[in-house]
Amino acid sequence: MDDTYTTAYNPKHTEEKWYRFWEENNLFTAKPDPSKKPFCIVIPPPNVTGILHMGHALNNTIQDILIRYHRMKGDETLWMPGTDHAGIATQNVVEKAIAKEGLKRQDLGREKFIERVWQWKQQYGSTIINQLKRLGASCDWRHSRFTMDEGYSQAVTEVFVRLYKKGVIYQDNYIVNWCPRCQTALSDEEAPHKEIEGNLYYIRYPLLIDQRSSVISQGAKRNKHQIANDYIVVATTRPETMLGDTAVAVNPKDKRYNKLIGATVILPLIKREIRIIADSIVDMEFGTGAVKVTPAHDPNDYLLGKKHKLEFVNIMYPDGRLNENADVFKGMDRFEARQAVVEALTKEGLLEKIEPHILSAGHCYRCDTLVEPYLSKQWFVKMKPLARPAIRVVKQAKIRFYPKKWTRIYLNWMENIRDWCISRQIWWGHRLPVYYCRRCYKEELVTTRGSDTTKGVIVSSVRPQRCPECGYEDIYQDEDVLDTWFSSWLWPFATFGWPFKIEDDKERSKKEAELRYFYPTSVLVTASEIIFFWVARMIMAGIEFMKDIPFKDVYIHGTVRDIEGKKMSKSLGNIIDPLEIINEYGADALRFSLISLTATGQDIFLSKDKFHQGRNFANKIWNAARFVIMNLDMSKTNTDLCVFFEKEQLSIFNRWILSRFYSTLKKVNAALDNYRFNDVANLLYGFLWHDFCDWYLEIIKYDIRNPHNQLVMYKILEEFLRALHPVMPFITEDIWQRIHKDNIHNGSIMVQSWPHIHEEMIDRKTERMTEIIFEVIRKIRNMRVEIEIKPEQTIEVSIYPHKATVKRLIKENSGIIIALGRLNRLNILDSYKRPQSTISDITGQTDIFLHFGGIIDVAKEKKKIEEKLISERNRYDSKNKLLKKVDFIKKAPKEVVEGIRQAVQESKDKIEHLERVYNELL
């Protein structure tokens, strides 16, 4: 016993030590081995800027469990790690860092800024990796990749060029989600909608007099109500955008307005003359039924603008301030301008009313700024052709989602997929492999997509020397970088080195072989938040470039929330830091508690005290192991194993614990294979705590030197440690090393084989018989408490077993009943005869009499039996009723009917017995 073998488990003594041991012995590495089945998971790459949060802890615990389980099962197991460059997020972090020096990225310039980001990455990029190691993650770190690695970047470029040549990537002007703070375009997925409380502003647009009179003179009746004044009223939530209006639209069927179609109105404040147009897209029910059209600032209006050949007036700078087209409002921020416009309109009497209005609008997923629909020239991926095969593989169940419900959500998104905006106006990321000829390319903003937009555009993985069209040498590269997810979607194969642009033939063929061996990967473990960002796109990219699915299973776990159900976030201050939990309770405790709470697909509601269970469990295992080791004759453990499974020679308790263990193990296997992690945790917990510690160890304490007991307790502990290892790797390694102290060359528990299920040891009958003994002991203890017998005092008990088999059972195991019931004498009665001065209780199989010096409270005794009689009679009645139902006999399965019949008989016997006992008490 060394000094670390204290009564309380201290994870600090084990975790760091064994992680180093595993790494130093290269136990995490994998390479293709044709004789084994491959098992591979690619990690959802955390952001380089990231620090470990509970979501990571859960996500990576699950992956590590699967990885360690399959490694022990003998699969060639690769967990591919890495980090994501996380364009916008990282750029934001570094911008904040340089802001402390009073610098903006523009002050440094692109090249210097990117240098700073790389520096930052060198310094902090491994933070999250080290934190994953603290968690126990058994990734093959030698394979670790970063999405901006040179080789990986080649994959990104290659993919862009291929898709462009295929016609799947195009450049176009479009209204995109624009974040004025990050000053970049975002994809639809990056701008999630949130409800905001806004207003609906009703604005009067004056009708041009001569137009109006001509309309009226032609028109039959003038609708007094709708055009009582010289205005048409439009409703908008963003009044400042009126400065960019180039039309007003009404529904052609709208009787209120159809006389006005073609008329001209004066745009207030700007005094621009704009037309009233008709389009069926306009909803007559909403607002006034007349809508202002701002083609440069609203996706719907953009379409209208194109259709009706309207002018596109952009009124905003990229930072959200209004530009020169906004006249006197130039320079104001968009929200400031909203105020000013409203005030100006009010002053002119053109604001009819303001109504509160809840609307939902996009917000930047990186900085939460309200997104502005903004017209700009961007690059897009046509998604429909990529989606089609990705829909098929899921419909054909080549890829399965766990839990199933995500399948529909995935398919629904895929079937309604829209084109993906992939260009970002930031600096940190993969620069687009797009070059322009200064002579051929026209940069004008507003053009319709047509054949000539590609003129002078050169898409190439290497910088071209001259324009292929005109030979001009003045070539410049596109300033934009690609969406981070445009690199992440290649993760399952680009991490292996695809497209293998490697000089060295040997190295290349080695890498190619690796990809062939491990692709498609086995399972992807992730949170629901990134199904669309990442999972769906990986499926598309995998099929497009590998001609095969990237993974077979997708396991979606829940979101980690605080105890009130709120997402954990820094701003809410409700974060529970996994590192803090690891420091306080240990990584094993963290892992165990997390997965014991993660029912398939359910969100996890966490509070700090939830980790007590994991900590307590670790401590229980630790002390159970201490007990075993302290009492174990180590010299015998390994040599005698060959004679181990001579089942008949073993005591009922040995047979019982073996049966319990292997039936538990069987369920654990099934749970692991079906991603039911909370079951895994609870099964192992229940077995160790209640079966092994509460009963088994307590029983064998009384005969601890018995060689069978020695063997079985050793064997169970050893195999239990292996079965628990994927969940709690550190403590299991530490104890395993202690029981293998003499032959450390066995290596590590993590490369031992997964315990084999000995089906022949699973024995329901033994379990039932053992349960009878336990029941007797429980009843005796219960009766002691009832009449307040002190724990140290021993007592006399008599038992009347109802059946001969039970009698034999009690007789054979009377020693244990005496010990655990704290008896000085146990009498086994041949027939029912109530001994004097006893209180009694009845189990399913026995009558128990506790000899008692004091006066028996007969009324209490009777009441106890009465209660039993009532419940037994109820049971009898309900079951007997069932048996009398013809339909039940006819329709229910035979086994069920037979079961009920037996139960009725047993119930009847029991009632008779109870009645007899009751009468004797008189």
Place this chain on the structure above:
RNA sequence: GGGCGCAUGGCUCAGUUGGUUAGAGCGCUACACUCACAUUGUAGAGGUCAUAGGUUCGAAUCCUAUUGCGCCCACCA
């Protein structure tokens, strides 16, 4: 507006294809430091499975509606 999920003891949740008396952890009550473990042990209390109908021999489980809560998606300004 569309879609999805959840309502089970004081709290947090399990309950796999409907089948005999619905489980666990925490908390609670009583007793106990009998040396593996007080991060513990022993015993116990506590649930008409949200509501109303329906299907069925039989429903926590399947169907319908209602109520409450949560989430996702969406170009009604």
